[in-house]
Amino acid sequence: MRMGKIDRAKRRVLRQAVADNLETIRGLPPRGVRPNVRRSRLWMRRLSIVILPVMLAGSTFLLSKPVTEPMFVVQRAAHKPITTASVSQPQSFASYEKVDPAALPLNVHRVVIDAGHGGTDPGTALPTLAEKAITLDIATRLKKLLEQGGFEVITTRTDDHLIPLRERAHIANASASDIFVSIHVNSIVEHTSEHGVETYYLGPTRDAKLTKLAAEENRESGYSLADMRKLLDGIYMDARRDESLRLASAVQSQLYGGLRGADPGLQNWGVKRAPFLVLVATEMPAILAEVGCMSNDTEVAKLHQPEYRERIANALFDGIRAYATEKK
Amino acid sequence: MKEGSKKMADSEILHVGIDLGTSRSAISASNGERFVVDSFVGWPVDMVAKKVLKRNVMIGHEAVSNRTMLDLHRPLERGLLKEGSDKDVEAVKELLRHLLRLVGVDGNGGKIPTSNVRAVVGVPAAALRTNKQYLRNTMKGIVDSLMIVSEPFAVAYGLDALLHTMIIDIGAGTSDFCVMKGRYPTEEDQRTLTTAGDSIDTNLHKLISERYPQANITIFMVREWKEKHSFVNKAPEKVMVTAPVNGVPTEFDITAEMKAACETLLGPTVETMLDLLSRVEPEFQERVRNNIILSGGGGLIRGLPEALQDALKQVGGGKVTYMQDPVFVGSDGGLALAIDAPDTDWEKLSA
Numbered sequence: 174m175r176m177g178k179i180d181r182a183k184r185r186v187l188r189q190a191v192a193d194n195l196e197t198i199r200g201l202p203p204r205g206v207r208p209n210v211r212r213s214r215l216w217m218r219r220l221s222i223v224i225l226p227v228m229l230a231g232s233t234f235l236l237s238k239p240v241t242e243p244m245f246v247v248q249r250a251a252h253k254p255i256t257t258a259s260v261s262q263p264q265s266f267a268s269y270e271k272v273d274p275a276a277l278p279l280n281v282h283r284v285v286i287d288a289g290h291g292g293t294d295p296g297t298a299l300p301t302l303a304e305k306a307i308t309l310d311i312a313t314r315l316k317k318l319l320e321q322g323g324f325e326v327i328t329t330r331t332d333d334h335l336i337p338l339r340e341r342a343h344i345a346n347a348s349a350s351d352i353f354v355s356i357h358v359n360s361i362v363e364h365t366s367e368h369g370v371e372t373y374y375l376g377p378t379r380d381a382k383l384t385k386l387a388a389e390e391n392r393e394s395g396y397s398l399a400d401m402r403k404l405l406d407g408i409y410m411d412a413r414r415d416e417s418l419r420l421a422s423a424v425q426s427q428l429y430g431g432l433r434g435a436d437p438g439l440q441n442w443g444v445k446r447a448p449f450l451v452l453v454a455t456e457m458p459a460i461l462a463e464v465g466c467m468s469n470d471t472e473v474a475k476l477h478q479p480e481y482r483e484r485i486a487n488a489l490f491d492g493i494r495a496y497a498t499e500k501k
Numbered sequence: 502m503k504e505g506s507k508k509m510a511d512s513e514i515l516h517v518g519i520d521l522g523t524s525r526s527a528i529s530a531s532n533g534e535r536f537v538v539d540s541f542v543g544w545p546v547d548m549v550a551k552k553v554l555k556r557n558v559m560i561g562h563e564a565v566s567n568r569t570m571l572d573l574h575r576p577l578e579r580g581l582l583k584e585g586s587d588k589d590v591e592a593v594k595e596l597l598r599h600l601l602r603l604v605g606v607d608g609n610g611g612k613i614p615t616s617n618v619r620a621v622v623g624v625p626a627a628a629l630r631t632n633k634q635y636l637r638n639t640m641k642g643i644v645d646s647l648m649i650v651s652e653p654f655a656v657a658y659g660l661d662a663l664l665h666t667m668i669i670d671i672g673a674g675t676s677d678f679c680v681m682k683g684r685y686p687t688e689e690d691q692r693t694l695t696t697a698g699d700s701i702d703t704n705l706h707k708l709i710s711e712r713y714p715q716a717n718i719t720i721f722m723v724r725e726w727k728e729k730h731s732f733v734n735k736a737p738e739k740v741m742v743t744a745p746v747n748g749v750p751t752e753f754d755i756t757a758e759m760k761a762a763c764e765t766l767l768g769p770t771v772e773t774m775l776d777l778l779s780r781v782e783p784e785f786q787e788r789v790r791n792n793i794i795l796s797g798g799g800g801l802i803r804g805l806p807e808a809l810q811d812a813l814k815q816v817g818g819g820k821v822t823y824m825q826d827p828v829f830v831g832s833d834g835g836l837a838l839a840i841d842a843p844d845t846d847w848e849k850l851s852a
Binding site: 182183185186188190191192193194195197198270278415416418422426429430441443444446 | 633634637647648649650654658662664665683684685694695696702703707711759761765769802838841843846849
């Protein structure tokens, strides 16, 4: 009844909405991910219209010329439409990447532990303590705890040598792990009186300090600018980022809660986003935890103590376990 | 809550638009009735509770208020039906029947048989085909014909905003984004984030518990506080709330926690908005930037439209319009679709 009064644009979208529902009823996949049979058939028809006359003309032409002439006329005519038709395939599959995490209620079994820095890259280096040693020590303790808790653990390094960020991401991706946890220790030389914990997940930031921090952590990346562009274009934005945020929230909550008892002055700097390369290149939910602050003397004294490092490992374990339990 | 009451124009068919939300569900009907209920369904836990409540099932705010005596279910998660739980499926059916009863369908003195109801239901933009099929199966026997559309599309349709517009619909379970290009939106035109009202509640609950470990607070209290005091950027006032400590009502300042929790929404929302904008054909980007519509309960967060507008400055500026009636904007859009769809189409869409 009202149909006659609605404008053309509304009528068109309404028709499309109805068509979409009818496809749902028939159990067809969404248009974007379905091979376009009609279009392929149309191309085949067009192709035959182009090819047949060209083939006829070509054969007449070939018969009238010596055999030494190049035979590219038919090939050129045949190639163009085929290439155009085949382009739709990768575009169709790309749309599968936007998956709601709710549709993937998977358990967490395999965890990658990444001890930051190593070898010729010490991270923050003090006369008596280097970041690379602390991260390795905590990673080793965390590995033990996770294995006792029934997780399978992959580590990116087990001794003091440099693994480029590219290689770390490769280790994580090749092992088909469920989550990636990178361990680092902060240093804020402008504010030596402050110390706290913070956890990062992947995302752009407008904060100049975070950009600087990311640049420092990304130093030994092993990626070219072209690789970077590809990586950023291919980020599995929606679902992986949401899951990374959830993991980061769980870990940050346990880190702060678990360490505050031993260090009442500890500050909760929260969950933040920053473009750390190791998070960009990994294909699973990934976080980077800054588990302490080496620019603060009180904290450095604590980081020297094995019990405090064990406490950090325990807090990280609790965070991972909380996230894994939430996923069950 | 009841909104207006008019005589049904067509005595035979009732068209309805339903916004089936994780937190609240709204219905708008062609007879002029509009209702919103909390998406909670509860059954008395035992015979004693049943005797006290004198009801077999409770729905909405009433269910939340009596939750201690109920087996309480919130059957929608991230805007979708929870699968694998018969009780949750039954809860959704109860919720839908309740919404339809409110607008006069069957039971409770309602005069319109379910066989005369044509419904349009909004779901998150990224809902999969399987999610829609599941909803369709669940609604069998509850309505005659059913059309399922993406929630932001329903909003756009209801507002006649079908061209060069972006809808940002921030609900409890999901934040849905949709760029309208004069066609039914494809997957490329839409995004769904699970950073939404519920994730703010979870964050706020965590932050308050960390700062005031002695306070005894529930997620329901946190949700209520958020709905009253949420804001981003500059605090409009100090946020003071009362919660029991060892049974003694105690006042707490949660201004910083409220700000931190609400601002977790800002980053992902801005990022997704700018990402979708960058994918619009360059010559139309300015028009879309100046036609951004914020709807859903998230739009009630004070300072959010201004913060999104600030973020647009980095790409040349734009305008974010906030819907004054965010509760019914989705269901009204669904109703407009239901009314506009011709009978011939409805006949093909039987539930």
